[in-house]
Amino acid sequence: MDRIRRTERLAVMSKILMDSPNRIFTLGTFCEKFGSAKSSLSEDIDILRTIFAQYGLGVLETVTGAAGGVRYRPTISDEAAVAAVADVVKMLSTPGRVLPGGFIYMADILAMPDVVEKMGNIIATQFYKQEPDFVLTMETKGIPIALMTAKALGVPTVIVRRDNKVYEGPAVNINYISGSGNRIETMSLSRRAVKEGQRTLIVDDFMRAGGTARGMVDMMKEFSVSVIGICVMMATAEPVKKRVEGVRSLLMLENIDDSTGVANIRPSNWMQSLRSQK
Amino acid sequence: MDRIRRTERLAVMSKILMDSPNRIFTLGTFCEKFGSAKSSLSEDIDILRTIFAQYGLGVLETVTGAAGGVRYRPTISDEAAVAAVADVVKMLSTPGRVLPGGFIYMADILAMPDVVEKMGNIIATQFYKQEPDFVLTMETKGIPIALMTAKALGVPTVIVRRDNKVYEGPAVNINYISGSGNRIETMSLSRRAVKEGQRTLIVDDFMRAGGTARGMVDMMKEFSVSVIGICVMMATAEPVKKRVEGVRSLLMLENIDDSTGVANIRPSNWMQSLRSQK
Numbered sequence: 001m002d003r004i005r006r007t008e009r010l011a012v013m014s015k016i017l018m019d020s021p022n023r024i025f026t027l028g029t030f031c032e033k034f035g036s037a038k039s040s041l042s043e044d045i046d047i048l049r050t051i052f053a054q055y056g057l058g059v060l061e062t063v064t065g066a067a068g069g070v071r072y073r074p075t076i077s078d079e080a081a082v083a084a085v086a087d088v089v090k091m092l093s094t095p096g097r098v099l100p101g102g103f104i105y106m107a108d109i110l111a112m113p114d115v116v117e118k119m120g121n122i123i124a125t126q127f128y129k130q131e132p133d134f135v136l137t138m139e140t141k142g143i144p145i146a147l148m149t150a151k152a153l154g155v156p157t158v159i160v161r162r163d164n165k166v167y168e169g170p171a172v173n174i175n176y177i178s179g180s181g182n183r184i185e186t187m188s189l190s191r192r193a194v195k196e197g198q199r200t201l202i203v204d205d206f207m208r209a210g211g212t213a214r215g216m217v218d219m220m221k222e223f224s225v226s227v228i229g230i231c232v233m234m235a236t237a238e239p240v241k242k243r244v245e246g247v248r249s250l251l252m253l254e255n256i257d258d259s260t261g262v263a264n265i266r267p268s269n270w271m272q273s274l275r276s277q278k
Numbered sequence: 279m280d281r282i283r284r285t286e287r288l289a290v291m292s293k294i295l296m297d298s299p300n301r302i303f304t305l306g307t308f309c310e311k312f313g314s315a316k317s318s319l320s321e322d323i324d325i326l327r328t329i330f331a332q333y334g335l336g337v338l339e340t341v342t343g344a345a346g347g348v349r350y351r352p353t354i355s356d357e358a359a360v361a362a363v364a365d366v367v368k369m370l371s372t373p374g375r376v377l378p379g380g381f382i383y384m385a386d387i388l389a390m391p392d393v394v395e396k397m398g399n400i401i402a403t404q405f406y407k408q409e410p411d412f413v414l415t416m417e418t419k420g421i422p423i424a425l426m427t428a429k430a431l432g433v434p435t436v437i438v439r440r441d442n443k444v445y446e447g448p449a450v451n452i453n454y455i456s457g458s459g460n461r462i463e464t465m466s467l468s469r470r471a472v473k474e475g476q477r478t479l480i481v482d483d484f485m486r487a488g489g490t491a492r493g494m495v496d497m498m499k500e501f502s503v504s505v506i507g508i509c510v511m512m513a514t515a516e517p518v519k520k521r522v523e524g525v526r527s528l529l530m531l532e533n534i535d536d537s538t539g540v541a542n543i544r545p546s547n548w549m550q551s552l553r554s555q556k
Contacts (some may be wrong), residue, residue, distance in 0.1 A: 005284065007284065007285055007288055007325065007329075008329050008332075008333075009288050010285055010288065011288050011289065011292050011326060011329045011330075011335075012329065012333045012335065014289050014292050014293060015292060015296065015333075015335045018293065018296065019392075020392065047285065048289060051285075051286050051289045051290065052289075054286075055286075055290045055293075057289075057290065057293045058492065070460075076451075097447060099446075099447050100444075101444055101446065103444050103445035104445065105445065105446065105447050105468070105470065106445070107437065107445070107446055107468060107471065108434065108470070108471065110435055111425070111428075111435040111436060111437055112434045112435075113425055113426075113428050113429035113434070113435065114297075114429075115299065116425075117297075117429070139417060139418040140417040140418055140421070140437065140439065141445075143418070143421045143422065143425075144421065144425050144435070147389070147391055147394075147421075147422050147425060147509065148391075150389075150391050151391035151392075151395070156389055156391070157388045157389040157390075157391065157422070158384065158389060159385065159389055159418065166377065166378075166379055166380035166381050167377060167382065167383065167384070168377075168383070168385055169377050169383050190383070190385060192383065192386070193385065193386065
């Protein structure tokens with residue numbers, strides 16, 4: 001009987017923990033739910049931790065202290081991250097994706113829930129330690145990856161808009177230099193979207209010169225929010241010097257051969273360094 | 279020993295199934311992974327099915343036939359759906375959300391991963407039977423809910439843009455009547471985003487007159503795609519007659535008291551009918 005109960009508990013606990021990544025659950029929560037003793041639940045958690053580790057399903061961490069308990073993080077091992085990024089490289093390198101002007105059609109891949117969830121988990125894995133309070137992105141294409149990163153980090157997403165919208169209330173507008181063409185554009189963020197003193201991770205889909213990211217960094221200054229990191233799915237090799245410092249990207253766009261219509265994309269140096277550390 | 283293996287298998291199978299909702303896994307996949315006999319895995323699945331049902335964690339379905347196997351759907355019971363919608367009603371009814379012009383500030387709630395995931399699961403639960411091939415939405419605020427609905431349905435999201443973007447390739451543009459103010463606006467969708475003969479579920483955050491949804495329906499006609507349903511998070515009570523038929527919404531905005539700044543929001547009749555059927 002105890003065995004059956006344990007099987008049940010493990011399945012239900014997995015589901016609850018995985019549904020709310022990075023949230024700390026006290027043992028008491030589970031005691032109440034299952035009517036089991038703390039000692040049994042401690043054993044359950046040890047078993048789950050071992051299984052998760054063995055099968056690469058993420059980590060289950062015990063957090064000590066007054067607000068202690070157990071939390072699940074959908075971390076991705078360096079090897080699995082490199083493999084997932086290689087898959088995306090392959091998808092983006094198929095012929096016909098290069099558009100006039102040196103753009104790459106990525107909209108389909110950026111809206112596939114399983115792909116963006118994996119990218120989000122990879123990014124979150126690298127930024128758990130910095131404990132961001134929210135993930136910031138600029139509409140539109142970066143939203144799915146930002147949302148999934150935020151989900152893994154257990155925090156909200158905040159979306160910067162291109163224009164001030166009537167349904168966002170009082171907003172801060174700033175001008176920024178758009179990467180493509182050095183045009184001056186405007187971005188807007190609702191005054192109530194974030195709080196002074198918070199910490200944010202900026203996530204976007206693509207970076208060429210970094211003008212949009214620069215704009216988001218400047219925007220955060222207006223709100224007295226610290227930027228703990230900037231991560232994009234794909235950055236271009238040129239220009240080497242971006243308008244913001246410390247950018248990380250999962251993929252690197254080396255160049256595009258306009259005549260053949262083939263993009264030369266590879267995992268970023270950062271991703272490659274993860275592999276080489278092993 | 280067999281008991282321990284079963285515990286492991288159940289935890290790992292739960293995780294794999296939950297990570298890819300609505301995808302059919304053959305028993306063979308798991309046999310290979312665990313080196314177990316089909317009969318053991320059939321028993322595992324029966325156990326998991328019972329646990330999931332008992333704790334309201336969604337459904338595990340066995341699909342028969344040549345392409346048969348087992349699939350997980352994060353369905354939400356009618357009671358749980360009504361409760362989740364009531365939570366959102368409460369969040370949106372807090373003072374200070376009403377903006378000049380009768381708009382409601384919802385951007386924060388629409389970017390909370392846990393909230394939009396639950397809304398997405400509720401919507402998906404109601405549309406599994408119609409088997410959409412993708413979820414269609416219009417940028418920007420509806421994207422998170424659409425993405426989570428698509429995740430639950432195991433299909434991609436397709437995002438209609440306000441303007442034709444250089445990185446979307448050849449696109450179809452259509453004009454539509456914007457709900458707020460009867461202005462003519464343009465929406466754009468990449469030619470390669472969808473395929474003729476597909477079926478789509480339209481998901482968006484908000485509907486007043488239904489002009490945007492009408493535009494998406496018209497856009498799908500241009501692509502010879504059938505619309506199997508339209509579902510928004512919140513619709514207004516007025517106008518009663520929308521520009522599209524058969525709209526479902528989770529919430530209903532009855533009216534806004536401009537003087538007190540309080541919005542009168544309630545679960546939609548559709549959600550209430552779910553409850554009353556019980």
